[in-house]
Amino acid sequence: MTELEIQRALSLLVTLPCDLAAGRDACCRALELLQGVGLSDEELRSWQSVLTEALNNALTHVQADGRAYPIRLDVTATDEFVEARVNDHTPGFELPERIELPAQDSEHGRGLFIMKSFTDAIAYQRGRDGNCLVLRRARRRPGPLPGAN
Numbered sequence: 001m002t003e004l005e006i007q008r009a010l011s012l013l014v015t016l017p018c019d020l021a022a023g024r025d026a027c028c029r030a031l032e033l034l035q036g037v038g039l040s041d042e043e044l045r046s047w048q049s050v051l052t053e054a055l056n057n058a059l060t061h062v063q064a065d066g067r068a069y070p071i072r073l074d075v076t077a078t079d080e081f082v083e084a085r086v087n088d089h090t091p092g093f094e095l096p097e098r099i100e101l102p103a104q105d106s107e108h109g110r111g112l113f114i115m116k117s118f119t120d121a122i123a124y125q126r127g128r129d130g131n132c133l134v135l136r137r138a139r140r141r142p143g144p145l146p147g148a149n
Helices: 020-036 041-060 110-117
Strands: 009-016 071-078 081-088 121-127 130-138
Touching: 009 020, 020 041, 020 071, 041 071, 041 081, 041 110, 041 130, 110 121
Parallel strands: none
Antiparallel strands: 009 071, 071 081, 081 130, 121 130
């Protein structure tokens, strides 16, 4: 039998309506959490870009029947990594195996490229009752969370 591995984490869960202003507020709240756990300015800027793109995609691609359902942002920070999950009620999409920068004249497609560029891992799960975008990045300076014993 393997031993349990227990890791302390700080998490923030924000449920927001399908509204761009609420998306900006949710992003700001998440960045406050990440600043509080000691992420560098570079990491904070990266997460700001990632979360802004993720939330904007969820908010702009939702259709009329999905607007009645909230979007959920769940950000978790551990000693070693930060993970963000965005649950939405859009029609969803197929995450390409390779995410490349779209053509310069393309009006869409940069969001995934930005998210992939600033994270170590990206996954997308489509479901009947909603979808979940998962973004993870190792902390550049791993260390105990504030107040950890």
